[in-house]
Structures are given as C-alpha cells and as structure tokens.
Amino acid sequence: xxxxxxxxxxxxxxxxxxxxxxLAYARYAQPVFGFLVRLSGSRxxxxxxxxxxxxxxxxxxxxxxxxxNLRAWLFTVxxxxxxxxxxxxxxxxxxxxxxxxxxxxIGVGPESNLALAELERALSALGxxxxxxxxxxxxxGLSHAELAEVLALDPVTVRKRVSRARARLAEALDxxxxxxxxxxxxx
Amino acid sequence: MTxxxxxxxxxxxxxxxxxDPEFEGALRTRARRHLQRRVRPAPFASLALADTAVLxxxxxxxxxxxxxx
Numbered sequence: 001x002x003x004x005x006x007x008x009x010x011x012x013x014x015x016x017x018x019x020x021x022x023l024a025y026a027r028y029a030q031p032v033f034g035f036l037v038r039l040s041g042s043r044x045x046x047x048x049x050x051x052x053x054x055x056x057x058x059x060x061x062x063x064x065x066x067x068x069n070l071r072a073w074l075f076t077v078x079x080x081x082x083x084x085x086x087x088x089x090x091x092x093x094x095x096x097x098x099x100x101x102x103x104x105x106i107g108v109g110p111e112s113n114l115a116l117a118e119l120e121r122a123l124s125a126l127g128x129x130x131x132x133x134x135x136x137x138x139x140x141g142l143s144h145a146e147l148a149e150v151l152a153l154d155p156v157t158v159r160k161r162v163s164r165a166r167a168r169l170a171e172a173l174d175x176x177x178x179x180x181x182x183x184x185x186x187x
Numbered sequence: 188m189t190x191x192x193x194x195x196x197x198x199x200x201x202x203x204x205x206x207d208p209e210f211e212g213a214l215r216t217r218a219r220r221h222l223q224r225r226v227r228p229a230p231f232a233s234l235a236l237a238d239t240a241v242l243x244x245x246x247x248x249x250x251x252x253x254x255x256x
Contacts, residue, residue: 018219025215034204047207051214058218112200119197138198170194177197 006070013061021058024070029054031071031140032078038135039082041124049081072149075136079150086128121179122172130165137162 003011005027012020032053036046056077064073123131136142136150147162148155174180 013222016222018222021218021222022215025218029206029211030203033206034201037204047210050206054214054218055221058221061222115197116201119201123198123201134198138195139201141199166194173194 007066010061010064010066010068010070013057013064014066016062021054021061024057024061024074025054028071028074032074035075035135035140036078036082038120038123038139039079039128039132040085045085049078049085052081053078069146069149072142072146075140075142075146076150079132115177118173118178122169125172125179126165126168129161130168133158133162133165134169138166 005023009020009023009027012023014020029050033046033050036049036053037043040046040049053074057074064070123134126134133147133151136147137144142150144155144158144162147153148158151158153161172180
C-alpha cells in the first residue's frame with residue numbers, strides 16, 4: 001500500500017530530510033495558523049504559537065513514529081502552546097476579536113463575506129472551550145477520533161461536547177445568520 | 188439537512204487565514220537549519236573525537252604497563 005502524504009513526510013523527517021518538514025508545512029501551516037488566530041484572537045500571538053509549533057516539528061519530527069497522526073500531533077502542540085500561554089499570562093482570549101486580522105486567502109462574494117463575518121463574530125463570542133471544539137471539528141474538519149486525541153478525551157465525551165458547542169453557536173445566530181445580541185441569547 | 192448540519196457546512200466555508208510571507212520565510216529557514224544541524228553527522232568532529240579517545244586509551248595502557256615493568 002502506498003504511503004500517505006503524512007507518512008511520507010514522517011519517513012523523510014525520520015531520516016532528517018528537510019523535504020519532510022516542507023511537506024508537513026505545505027499541508028498544515030495554513031490550517032494550524034487559522035486555528036491559532038481564531039482561537040487566540042491575536043495575530044501576533046498566533047504567530048508566536050505557530051512558530052513554536054513548527055519548531056517543535058523540526059525538533060521532534062525525526063523521533064515521531066511513521067504511523068503517527070501528524071495532523072492531530074500538530075494541532076495538539078498548537079493547542080497546548082496556546083493553553084500554556086494563556087495560563088502563564090492569566091488571560092482569557094477575548095470575545096471582541098480583531099476581526100480585521102482575518103483576511104481571506106480565497107475570494108468569496110460580498111454576500112458570503114457578510115454571512116461569514118457574522119459567523120466569525122458568533123464563533124469568537126463563544127467560550128474558549130466551545131470555540132476550540134468548533135474550530136477543530138467544524139472549520140478544520142478533524143474527526144471525532146482525532147479530536148479525542150488532541151483533547152486527550154474519550155470519543156463519547158468529545159461527541160457530546162461538540163454537540164453542545166454547535167447548539168450554543170446556533171443559539172448565537174438568528175435565522176438570517178446574524179449574531180443575536182447578547183441580551184437575546186439564552187444561557 | 189438539519190439546521191446544525193448547515194451550520195457545520197458554513198463553518199467549513201470560513202476562509203483560511205493568510206500567513207505573512209516574510210514571517211513564513213524566516214520560520215522555514217530557522218526550522219530547516221535546526222533540522223539539518225540536528226541530523227547531519229559531523230564526520231570530521233566524530234573522527235577527531237574517536238582518534239583522541241583511541242590515543243588516550245593507548246597512552247593509558249602504555250603508562251599502566253610501564254608501572255609494572
């Protein structure tokens with residue numbers, strides 16, 4: 001059976017071949033960075049955490065097993081870096097995020113832009129734990145199993161938490177996809 | 188499709204966030220350098236170290252045997 005791109009990247013990294021790093025970077029730099037920007041609400045902080053994540057790959061990559069889940073590993077490192085930072089600084093990522101920092105790479109129509117901007121707002125107003133779940137599961141498309149690995153939880157708990165987070169996001173939006181004002185949102 | 192599934196589909200449409208090319212370039216260079224330094228063997232340094240160890244052991248053996256002569 002041919003190796004998957006992730007296995008290929010890990011095999012190259014194991015041999016210390018920089019093409020392994022490049023392959024992993026090409027596949028996951030954008031998703032990991034997007035996750036960190038939306039999770040932290042700060043582009044500058046996201047850059048620091050992103051740098052930490054990929055430097056960890058350069059350091060630990062040669063020791064990773066070829067059958068490791070590279071995507072889950074990278075998101076775990078990124079998430080842990082964020083939580084370590086948050087603990088150290090004793091700051092919770094704020095709800096009023098720098099929305100202007102999220103500049104789309106791909107073009108979308110003006111109407112879609114509006115709807116997506118509202119969705120970004122609703123997402124950023126959620127609690128950190130809900131936001132993290134929805135970013136990983138909803139935006140980045142991690143499976144429940146991968147999510148369980150990243151969060152170090154069992155898959156049943158993960159399913160329940162994702163379901164609750166989705167419900168809270170739905171509550172935060174009205175039928176037209178606009179953010180419901182805080183006083184209208186029931187806890 | 189349920190309301191929740193539509194919501195999930197919309198989440199998937201959120202655009203990727205662009206990385207600053209300059210920042211990206213610097214990081215990749217640093218990571219590559221780190222990776223190369225970590226795994227590349229240093230043959231001259233290794234050979235020099237091995238030679239020194241062999242010479243030292245030879246000298247120690249010679250010195251010890253001289254004590255019992």
